[in-house]
Amino acid sequence: MCGLCGVLLNEHWAEEGGGRRARGFRVVLVNRVLDHYGLSLSDWAGSVYTLRDRKGSSAVVTDVGTLWAEAEKLAGRPLDPLDPGLLSALG
């Protein structure tokens, strides 16, 4: 997803509905994926998210649409949901 999608669209399609509870659950689930790449995500006041690696670098992302491009930059490699290694880590 390109960087501006989340800014141009009022609410990202993947974050429609559910309120704060869904937002909290989203952070938990995303962290299960990001952990495989040495990254983590935290909610920042219910408005944006902060993405961090284990060396102290961080980035602010507006929604789950812009998250993955930033995560790839921080991880320094592509993040592929079809990667069998990731899927076994999730299981």
Next chain:
Amino acid sequence: MAKTPVTLVTGFLGSGKTTLISRLLAHPDMGETAVIVNELGEIGIDHHLLRRVDERTVLLDSGCVCCTLRGDLADELRDLDSRRTRGEIPDFRRVVVETTGLADPAPIVYTLAAEPVVRHHFELEGIVATVDAQGGLVEDESLKQVAVADVLVLTKVDVAAADGLESRLRALNPGAEIFETAFGEIEPGLLFDRPGKDPRDVAVPEVQEHVHDSGIRAFSLLFDEQLDWTAFGIWLTMLLQARGSDLLRVKGLLNVGGEGPLLLNGVQHVVHPPEHLDAWPDDDRRSRIVFIGRDLDPEAVERSLLAFNAASH
């Protein structure tokens, strides 16, 4: 105020777009239509709402190729709307945008969905792709245009039989309606204002094994278990980042636990806001998702979505 519907007419070079549009504009039902084309001269008729644009794209800094804003189109649509409001041009109730034969439809879809002023006043009603029954599907661009279309118009059927081509088109895009024309003759009602079209009609490809030379294929996945919407959103956004340029179209009905299904519809990186429908089309409550993509392994996609969904429990 209701948004003005926009129909995109795409199709490869020489596939009959201009003939189709010229004939449509001559139809009495098409009077209140604004038309945006690339070449004014080729349409060959006077039309008071005919506009021309250059293919000027604005590549966003952090963006991918398909997430480009068509600045020319955005300017033209904004101008049409403000001049209509000021009474400088006649009112119009629909816009037809003709692309060049080599144009990628994705940036136009993105512009309509994302440009702040445009998305407030206009909405994409559908994508029509013309396919030359004689020339067939020759280039990668024409395959992509077919893959993202809602309606396929087979042109020049007076000179070539379309039998074999039609089955190839169905394999590439099983959800699209297919009409045949000769000399661009077609009823506007087949392409515009299509109230009879049920949004729940998510066609499952009959031929799942067909692999086109280009690697583009349509396949559908069915899921017995209820899908967690949060997990699905995480999964699809990640897939679009990783494989977005190869995932040409995704459409589906998802069972996320509500009374009716959630309608999902995306063209490359642009996913329309999901719509909660009141009821399922039949007794089958399984989620069904049709993917049209290049070099995507259906089993790998299924395994991945199931793993993300299981992680939500």
